[in-house]
Amino acid sequence: MPTSQTNRHAAPLLVIGCVVFGLGSLIVKFVPVGAYAIAFWRLAVAAVIFWLLARFFGQQMPKNKRALKLALLSGVFLGFDLALWHESIYAVGPGISTLLNSLQIFFLSAIGFFFFGERQTRLQILSLFIAISGVALIGSPEFSHNGNAVWGFASGIISGAMLALSMIFIRETHKIEKVQLFPMMLLVSLGGMAALVLPSLIFNADSLYPTTLRDVGLILVYGAIMQCLAWGLIAYAVPLLSLTLTGLLLLSEPVAALLIDYFWLHKPINGLQWTGAALTLLAIYLGSLKSKHA
Template sequence: MTGLLIGAIIISFSSVMVRLANVPPDVAGFYRLFVGGLGMGLFLWRMGKLKHFTLHIWAWALLSALFFVGDFFYWHRAIGLVGPGMATMLANFQVIVLAVVSVLILRERPTAAFMLAIPMALAGLYLMVGVSWADFTPDYRVGVVYGLLTALFYALYLLSLKFSLSKAGADPLAMACAVALLTGVLLGGLSLGQGESFAIPDVRSLLALATLALICHAVGWFLITRSVQMVRTSLVGLILLLQPTLSFVWDILFFDKPVNGLEIAGVILALVGIYLGSLKGKRGK
């Protein structure tokens, strides 16, 4: 459990590092995923698991990487438009998307937690961004939409990753590493296609990108992936809520994000709804 807790705290700084990096969104994604993937590969090498990287694994990893690109494409843009805290909160609505998919498509029996999760999360979303929608700038509204698109692509990524792992029979860490490397390459291609520069402007940017790739991604997700199977599902969902919660706190502390009572109430409602939605229901017969 300690590894999961530390991992969740570490990745809560991801959006902060993206903001501090001061490079185009897809360039930040390239450095995070590709360099972070190399860092994860180093862990796997030390564990003697490089033999898991077969052509079969790379082929299935590509499926997940396509959705992961969409996740980072929209999330990094949302960070620039609505701030690290709100962007991360909106991205974590992926739990609600997964809960809906599990009931409507996978035919899992809805639980009392699920029935509470949806209205609570939606009420929280309304308090966070719905009440003041008319007062938001056009850019902020676009950022909210990008944040919700992040949640959609994040959910599709998780579903495809679960499917790919079941088909490929791969080690989860090896699959996560392969997906990161492929996603980084694809984001790098997007950056080249848009004529963006990969130049790192200053030392602060270099430190932010290094922290993002090697600490937040490589170390954070290594700890989470290795620990998540040893902790009961309800506790996993609760601990992982530290990521959006702390990201919101860091946004207030580091970037002077203005907040009001309604927004805080919305965040609390959304977090409770997200947690309830993360609890696995019983599969219908």
């Protein structure tokens, strides 16, 4: 059957998308461009690609001005999500930073509870306490030997909040007008670029541009592969899978980043931190589940 065939391919495509997205942290780690600046260039590359795709497929920009503004605002939050995630990568490494960024699920739950009246299940509340315990276990050894740990954890957690806000504004945009994929992603990219211009000039004045052809190539890969291809695979696969399976498979991104951190970048991660990482992954998974009766 075509539908079952499609669903069968969705799970591996989602895992591939998550792993490829996690590999982007290596580019951030090794390209000597500032955290805000490389986020700007990533979104700039993506904006060009999404503009070309929108033109090629004849997809139109939203006609409603409020929908247009909300899509751009979503991009503002995405821009700061990326920049702060990059700051966290510099401070505590790709693995821990990606794990902290994945805590966005709890910010989404909090926003849903306080602003949209969404009820929280006991499982989701339990998952929050498990996540706090996991992050504490990860952080305790890091704070003892890494002078940048406080900023790394703060920027990683705040990046998760920014990502949650970006997702909320995408949802609010669609409530006003059903914007097609490529114009939506173009507007999100443009909003992020606009928000990052001034911070890039202020904080990354000495590391604003890639200085070698290698670095230019890596930034092109970062924008085209991580922002467009990886996000495209994730966006394609998620609607085709159950929420339970989606929540489990999305954990492949922080798991991949942790393994890269440990085996490739040789970051020392002790048993206490691995236990904390496992607890945090469990919490993120549980937090992604919703009661069938909610």
